[in-house]
Amino acid sequence: MATKTCEKPKLTHRKGLWSPEEDERLRDYILQYGHGCWSSLPTKAGLQRNGKSCRLRWINYLRPGLKRGAFSEQEREIISALHHSSGNKWSQIAQQLPGRTDNEIKNYWNSYLKKNVMKPEGKQAQSSTISTKSTVSTPNSQESNNEASSSESVKTSQLRRIESSLESHNSVANRESNQSYFPKILFTEWLSSDHAQNPNTVQSGNQMVPKENLNVVNIVSKHSHLNEEEHYFDSGYHHGLNNSTTYANVGFVDFVPLAEMYSDFDMYNDVV
DNA sequence: AAATCTTACAACCGCCACCTA
DNA sequence: GTAGGTGGCGGTTGTAAGATT
Numbered sequence: 170m171a172t173k174t175c176e177k178p179k180l181t182h183r184k185g186l187w188s189p190e191e192d193e194r195l196r197d198y199i200l201q202y203g204h205g206c207w208s209s210l211p212t213k214a215g216l217q218r219n220g221k222s223c224r225l226r227w228i229n230y231l232r233p234g235l236k237r238g239a240f241s242e243q244e245r246e247i248i249s250a251l252h253h254s255s256g257n258k259w260s261q262i263a264q265q266l267p268g269r270t271d272n273e274i275k276n277y278w279n280s281y282l283k284k285n286v287m288k289p290e291g292k293q294a295q296s297s298t299i300s301t302k303s304t305v306s307t308p309n310s311q312e313s314n315n316e317a318s319s320s321e322s323v324k325t326s327q328l329r330r331i332e333s334s335l336e337s338h339n340s341v342a343n344r345e346s347n348q349s350y351f352p353k354i355l356f357t358e359w360l361s362s363d364h365a366q367n368p369n370t371v372q373s374g375n376q377m378v379p380k381e382n383l384n385v386v387n388i389v390s391k392h393s394h395l396n397e398e399e400h401y402f403d404s405g406y407h408h409g410l411n412n413s414t415t416y417a418n419v420g421f422v423d424f425v426p427l428a429e430m431y432s433d434f435d436m437y438n439d440v441v
Numbered sequence: 442a443a444a445t446c447t448t449a450c451a452a453c454c455g456c457c458a459c460c461t462a
Numbered sequence: 463g464t465a466g467g468t469g470g471c472g473g474t475t476g477t478a479a480g481a482t483t
Contacts, residue, residue: 186451186477208468224469225452260471275472276450 182211182219187226191216195223196231229270236268240277248274 183191198214204227207220216223240248244266251262259271259278266274 184453206468221454221469222452228470229451257472271471272451279473280449 181217182222183217184222187218187230191218192226192231195226199227199231225272229272234268235270240269244269248278252278 187195194214194216198210202213204210204224207224210216210220210223211218214223218226247265248262251258251265255261257275259275262274263269263271
């Protein structure tokens, strides 16, 4: 991991927001040469930033395959469930949400979900329930818990369903490993040479469409060669202009025996 | 229209674990 | 065993944009 062979750049480092030019330099360099040693990367790439800053910018913003935009209902529930079981382990939570970064999830939690948890009224009962088991306790957690126990919302039961599904799968399939119990998603665009030239676009049919024009969608598919309880979890881009969905640039590599979650996804495919 | 407040999220900071010399 | 460098992580702050007054 750590080496002492990296060159030490003695420069006064720029701070603050990244300019589009800096982004371009960093992206171009990494796509061409890889990041290698982060501390020496800024010098090689011609950036007046420190390596840490470059690393963060790449991981949180420039890295291909990142989902931008609002969190879906499913993502919210997964974050809540995992925060419930793991606490503020943002990197662990991020591993279960392909395309999302720990920083993004942390910000989302602090700005949205945490606020709901803190709400004294029973309106957000599902989040209040979550907070009681979290490593982070809140002033309202106990009273919220009382309210939640008296009338459990539909959201709460849905959340519990996902949690138990995750727990059972995790205990059976991955007990002895550190593998995530969510599917690993491989973005094929990450591997393509086209993407290296145009990291902000996705091929849709014959044309390259800017990612910001597309919505990310989730899909669960059953295939004939899989066991009864095994399904593919897919993600793709929905092309709003012609109301079509394109999966051409996103590939999928893992199974999801989470049959109970089907109703929570945007689509269910029976490909058999 | 201007001033102020609120919110979302990008970025920094400090700490820690790990590795190498 | 120890010092120094690096990468990773979580907490916190800063900033810009939108909402409100």
